[in-house]
Amino acid sequence: MSNPLISVRNLCVDYITDAGDVRACNNVSFDIAPGEVFGLAGESGCGKSTVAFSLMRLHKPPAFITGGEVIFNGEDILQYSDKQMQAFRWNEMSMVFQSAMNALNPVLPISEQFCDVLMHHTTMSRKQALKRAEGLLEIVDIHPSRLSDYPHQFSGGMRQRLVIAIALALNPKMIIMDEPTTALDVVVQREILQKIYALKEEFGFSILFITHDLSLMVEFSDRIGIMYSGELIEVAPAKQILENPFHPYTQGLGSSFPPLTGPKTKLTGIPGNPLNLLEIPQGCRFQARCSQVTPMCRQTETQLRQIEAQRFSNCHLFGEPIAQQKVS
Ligand SMILES: Nc1ncnc2c1ncn2[C@@H]1O[C@H](COP(=O)(O)OP(=O)(O)OP(=O)(O)O)[C@@H](O)[C@H]1O
Ligand SMILES: [Mg+2]
Structure with missing residues (x-):
């Protein structure tokens, strides 16, 4: 992306607890353009709110940002002093919290x-x-x-x-909306999202939009990032994420809920449970639930990389072997 408003690079956040260190956000990288709605989806506990709080630096112990950069308007806000952060929050970036009511x-x-x-x-x-x-x-x-x-x-x-x-x-130039409408009925939910969208068009801010609801997200986002167990595993334009998903987890998400239009399809879901973040396996984090797992998936770490224009995935099944590529 040529002129992003925000570039998150290799963001790592750990919860340091008595039970052990939980890496709830591992090398997460994405950009958001001015005026863009970037959706962040994934099942409960995958790290969406951890990313959101870290971008505002509103995380509190036991959460610690242990690596990465958050470049906003050309400056790494992770290096800001508390005073600079106070001037930054709400002026440049604000947040609608999960359960905002x-x-x-x-x-x-x-x-x-x-x-x-x-x-x-x-x-x-x-x-x-x-x-x-x-x-x-x-x-x-x-x-x-x-x-x-x-x-x-x-x-x-x-x-x-x-x-x-x-x-x-x-x-603000950017608003983080963490599940902004979850507790509301579907009619009010839609009204509020339409209002937010109209305000975005009027004032030109960018939105990081977090929700479990993939169909709402597809409707209101320009691009979508899918998280799994603390990692960003796929980024794609909103329409392509369900029509042509790359990562087996995204494919599973797509076949977990019925399409609103078209013929009836058999819902398959995703077998197994999310990872316990205290027990991260070697290789890909999704390997135990993946129907297409290969020996490489059990050995080699994954890393988000570009597969096509505007398409990123960390799955070993796609693209060149891991190389240092720019993520946008
Ligand atoms: N205070 C904490 N101490 C230890 N671990 C934590 C703490 N807060 C969150 N975590 C862990 O970090 C991971 C990510 O949590 P997070 O709240 O970011 O998930 P989420 O994707 O926003 O989930 P949800 O969709 O339910 O809101 C989870 O596995 C959670 O157990
Ligand atoms: Mg959350």
Whole structure:
């Protein structure tokens, strides 16, 4: 990619626990272009939120970033001081947290929660912050008169839109959305994603969009990265990821849920369970569940590499043997 907004390179994050070290994010590399929606999918526990928190450097012990770079606008934010990070967060990159409905403080009116972000990260006066908060409510279709209400006075979908408004508060260039609509019914879910998409078109920010729901992700993302047991195993344009998946795990994901259109197909799913990250085997992490496993898969580490234009996979079945290639 020629001018990415963010380039994540070989990001490694470990949880250092009494039971042992868990490498929940292993050499993860991807780029996101300005205005692009990059989806990150994979089954529960594969490391999606770990990546998200690390990009904002909001991870807390026992999580430690143990390697890699996160280049944003040409600078490695992993090298930023705490003060630089404070200026960076919300101004340049913001986040809608997983179970965002609970991210609002129940004992404070919404006005205070907007002021908290706006006054902490800018030089705005309280009056200016309240004015901006009213504008932000309007952006997410909530009447400004509701500014003094408490979170419990809003519906679940409205609370979700409030959290999105807070993430938009300082016009960031990128927003991480970690399962932004999971707790909502499908109709509200779709409304909110359409709203997010319209806002993205209007304001031009990039989105790192995390969800379990691959069909929603295909609909709302430009490109998709699939994670498995702490590794990014495939990256492809959204349409191709289910129509023509490379990695056997992605193929398995595609045959795990019914297509919305076309003839009925037999659902096969993926046999076995995700890896216990305390017991990583030699070679490919997916080998025990893979129907196409070869002796090489049991011996040689995998690494994400380019297979075709815009197509990346870490599967030994595709492309040249591991070589140092640029990932974009
Ligand atoms: N505080 C912690 N201590 C030890 N291990 C942790 C901790 N937090 C997360 N992990 C491990 O890191 C791995 C990745 O967790 P993470 O929350 O990033 O997954 P996820 O893909 O976001 O899952 P989900 O879809 O359920 O939200 C998991 O195996 C989890 O057990
Ligand atoms: Mg998560």
